[in-house]
Amino acid sequence: xxxxxxxxxxxESMSHFSYLPEFVKELKKLIKKYRSLEQDxxxxxxxxxxxxxxxxxxxxxxxxxxxxxxxxxRLACASLKARSMRVIYAYHQDLSIFKYMELYFKGKKExxxxxxxxxxxxxx
Numbered sequence: 001x002x003x004x005x006x007x008x009x010x011x012e013s014m015s016h017f018s019y020l021p022e023f024v025k026e027l028k029k030l031i032k033k034y035r036s037l038e039q040d041x042x043x044x045x046x047x048x049x050x051x052x053x054x055x056x057x058x059x060x061x062x063x064x065x066x067x068x069x070x071x072x073x074r075l076a077c078a079s080l081k082a083r084s085m086r087v088i089y090a091y092h093q094d095l096s097i098f099k100y101m102e103l104y105f106k107g108k109k110e111x112x113x114x115x116x117x118x119x120x121x122x123x124x
Contacts (some may be wrong), residue, residue: 010076015042017045019084021102030103034085034111036078037116044087046077048098052091058083068124070101070117088112 019027031037048054053061053122063070069091074083075085086109088102102113 008030016095017100018097019100020095020102020116020120023103026103030105034077034079037085040075040077040079042085044073045091045098047071048089048091052093052096052098062088062112065121065123068092068121072112085113088117095106 027041029036032082034040048071053059053069054073058074058102060072061069062072071089071091073087073089076083077085084106085107086102087100088106090099090101091097092099099120102116104112
């Protein structure tokens with residue numbers, strides 16, 4: 001399986017990526033339906049490693065703080081042949097660390113989980 005709660009993602013130690021447990025749960029569910037999701041996320045990681053908050057209309061900063069920015073991005077999913085997948089992640093500028101927070105299909109869910117973001121920032 002791509003993710004487990006105990007194991008780190010195979011690229012995590014190299015790229016400074018980590019995941020909220022809720023994200024892992026969402027990913028496990030969605031990867032069964034959208035087989036390209038693992039590769040799609042790797043491609044996203046390559047982009048945001050170079051430009052952490054992204055460029056263009058596919059990236060939106062939804063919260064900005066001194067040390068962390070919460071970014072919402074449209075993920076190009078090859079299985080969907082569209083940008084209907086959304087990824088919410090936190091970028092910690094001082095540590096150059098990315099924390100995946102939420103993953104959802106736009107057709108099933110309209111907006112990001114604001115409560116999850118608030119909880120994350122409160123614990124930060």
